[in-house]
Amino acid sequence: MLPTSALAAGGTWGPDATPYRNGVVCTSGSVDTALVSWNAAGGGPGFGASPIQSGFGSTGEPSTSGIAVPVQASSTGLDSATVAQLAYLISTHGDDTSAGVVGDVADGVLQLTGTATSSVDQCLAAGIDGTSTVEAAKLVAEARRLAGPYSVELTGPSTPTPAGRQIALTASVTSAAGDPVPDLTVTFSPSGAGTQLSSSSATTDAQGDAQVFARSAGGAAAADAGVTATVSASTGLTETTTGGTVAVIQPAAPQRYSDHLALDVDTRPDPVLQLTDSHTVLLNDGTLGQSLTVTGMNGHQGSATVSLYGPLKLARSGCGSHTAADWAAARAAHTTVQAPQVSVTGDGSYPVPVSPQLSPGCYESTATLQTTDASPNVSAKTTGDVVTVAPVTVAAAPDHGGLAPVGSLQTVLHATSSFTTSWQGVQGEVLGPRAATDGTCPTTGWGSASSAASITSTAPATGPSDTAATDGSTTSAVTVSSGAVTAAGCYAFRLTATLSVTGVGTTTVSLGPGSRDTAVHVIAPTVSVTALSTSGVDSGGHLAATVDVASSDGQPGSLRLELLRLPYTYRGCFGADWAQAPVVRTRSTPVLPTKGDNTYRVSTAAVPGSACWTVVPVFTASANPAVRAQATAGDDPMLAFTSTVRPRSNLLESATAEVGSGTAREVSVGLVTLAAVVALMLVVFVAARIGRRNHAIDPRDRLLG
Structure with missing residues (x-):
């Protein structure tokens, strides 16, 4: 009869319904065999040290309760190698999720303890629930080959390594049989101040190797620099022998195996210098920003000198025409512009003090370093870097002196x-807005300003007409435009421009913010009429208005009044649609200068004829005519009329004499309306009297007539 599977994966066993974790229960003939893992007292998984079977009226029970005690090879008949192999087999594969693999592990345990039976062999030979005689044999062979105790060897470079340089370290792990152990986690820990590792752990590969990268500091810390590699694995067993008839074994707590490697650090300094210039081409009166990068100090300190020699003459073809002999002569003559000292405390990048303003010409920059705490001290030097200072002056000129209306802003670079x-x-971009002070934009504090608009376009522009006059210089100019700004206030251009100098090279120019040349003052002024001098004016006379100018931010300008005209109708001048009124152009419109926000009295040009009139004030900034404000005539503006016959009422004249008074305006409107009503009533009365007179004539008179 072929073996069969009663249960697979987790379940219970025997009359006591003892739970098991995973595995296969195989029936072969009249014998049931539990090829399973148990929840052992030590936490599991545990496996029976001998077959757990039932049949012939009795059932074997696992010992899963009580205290798990260490397995002593001398008292169990198992040698230490077998104990380590059992620990490897169970710890590596005993908690597999496959019931078939767990069944193979249970069979492997019986093979290693020498207690396997024919019924067990029959179950695996039949392949019950994925069990396999072949796979079980492979697991046993693996355990014999890869079980501990383990040997760890940590190796690194065979020669001293300069401090600060990264090196590769390899931890090789071998088994008791001398085979490399794959898939084992190796932990790495540094020793000595300043020792750094690329990772704290790595997994061994097929060759049993795990790699990490280390870097050691120099100086006194190098003496204690080292790395320790450690693996933790179980090579012992515990067993539970109470609560059943068959002992259950499981891996003991992991043991640690390690190796330490002292890093051989070469602390002798071997400095390498690199001098980086902010620009290889500078403009007239420019300053040179430099940084010095130092490596190979190996924890030592020193002092560096950065020398700038020159200037030599700048030819049309640039500085390349100068030979090595020319530069040697300049150095020999000690024509040094500056020689600042830089304190070097180890490897790193160090700023060099900014040079003074340089006149046009060719310069050579070199750096020399001398260690101060090595024995012996050493020195290093860079090759000469050529810096060209071109006779170029760059300036920015915001449109209309930096005063602009809301919208796109412009500046011209020369x-x-x-x-x-x-x-x-x-x-670049435009920063802002910020508030003006007394009509002036600030030159500091732009570092925290937000971006208001980006640069949207550039276009060639014509430079100042006088730049090519007597000195033979020429100007190239470009107009830079931004996106629209939507609020009044102070703005500043922050620009980075690339400028090509023929024969010399290309350089980068940075402008603003923080100067008057990059600031733009954006204003949005308003104007409004608060009073009109009269509601009646003779043809050829003048109207005067009181006008408020606001939001000009102290900017000077001019103020004038435009005349709007509508015809005089039977309704008078009231209720007219002033939105359709044309502006009357006159030969001479008075213009009043303004000085910031205030209230101004402005006169119109001569009123040219009889009609209904109102005024619209117009403000124009002196610095930029595009900065303009104009009021609109509303539905009921302050207005006046002209007529060939003007009302002579003293009451009307006195009521409209008060300039800018809302009460006077209401009285004048009421009186004009009253005058119109009275005139209409007079016409009706006269017509009625004429009619009655006609009816009163005797018919005979008509005939006679």
Whole structure:
């Protein structure tokens, strides 16, 4: 009869319904065999040290309760190698999720303890629930090959390594049989101040190797620099022998196996210098920003000197025409512009003090370092870097002196030089808005300002007409436009431009913010009429208005009044649609200068004829005519009329004499309306009297007539 599977995966066993974790229960003939893992007292998984079977009226029970005690090889008949192999087999594969694999592990345990039976062999030979005689044999062979105790060897470079340089370390793990152990976690820990590792752990590969990268500091810390590699694995067993008839074994607590490698650090300094210039081409009166990068100090300190020699003459073809002999002569003559000292405390990048303003010409920059705490001290030097200072002056000129209305802002960049220059591109943004102080935009504090608009376009512009006059210089100019700003206030351009100087090279120019040349004052002024001098004016006379100018931010300008005209109708001048009224152009319109926000009295040009009239004030900034404010005539503006016959009422004249008074305006409107009503009533009365007179004539008179 072929073996069969009664249960697979987790379940219970025997009359006591003892739970098991995973595995296969196989029936072969009249014998049931539990090829399973148990919840052992030590936490599991545990396996029976001998077959757990039922049949012939009796049932074997696992010992899963009580205290798990260490397995002593001398008292169990198992040698230490077998104990380690059982620990490897159970810890590596005993908690597999496959019931078939767990069944194979249970069979492997019986093979290693020498207690396997024919019924067990029959179950695996039949392949019950994925069990396999072949796979069980492979697991046993693996355990014999890869079980501990383990040997860990940590190796690194065979020669001293300079401090601060990254090196590769390899931990090799081998088994008791001498085979490399794969898939084992190795932990790495540094020793000594300043020792750094790329990772704290790694997994062994098929060759049993795990790699980590280390870097050691120099100086005194190098003496204790080292790395320790450690693996933790179980090579012992515990067993539970109470609560059943068959002992249950499981892996003991992991043991640690490690190796320490002291890092051989070469602390002798071997400095390497690199001098980085902010620009290889500077403009007239420019300053040179530099940084010195130092490596190979191996924890030592020193002092560096950065020398700038020159200037030599700048030719039209640039500085390349100067030979090594020319520069050697300059150095020999000690024509040094500056020689600042830089304190070097180890590897790193160090700023060099900014040079003074440099006149046009060719310069050579070199750096020399001398250690101060090594024995012996050593020195290092860079090759000469050539820096060109071109006779180019760059300036920015915001449109209309930096006063603009809300909308797109513009500035013009000028490059003036005896060399030919051309703008290659401009990038940047407009910052703001910020408040003006006494009508002036600030030059500081722009670092925290937010971006208001980006640069949207550039276009060639014509430079100042006088730049090519007597000195032979020419100007190249570019107009830079931003996106629209939507609020009044102070703005500043922050620009980075690329400028090409023929024969010399290309340089980057940074402008603003923080100068008057990059600031733009955006204002949105308003004007409004608060009073009109009269409601009646003779043809050829003048109207005067009281006008409020606001939001001009102290900017001077001019104020004038435009005349709007509508015909005089039977309704008078009231209720007219002033939105359709045309502006009457006159030969001479009075213009009143303004000085910031205030109330001004302005007169119109001569009123040219009889009609209904109102005024619209117009403000124009002196610095930029595009900054303009104009009021609109509303549905009921302050107005006046002209007529060939003006009302002579003293009451009307006195009521409209008060300039700008809302009460006077209401009285004048009422009186004009009253006058119109009275005139209409007079016409009706006269017509009625004429009618009655006609009816009163005797018919005979008509005939006679």
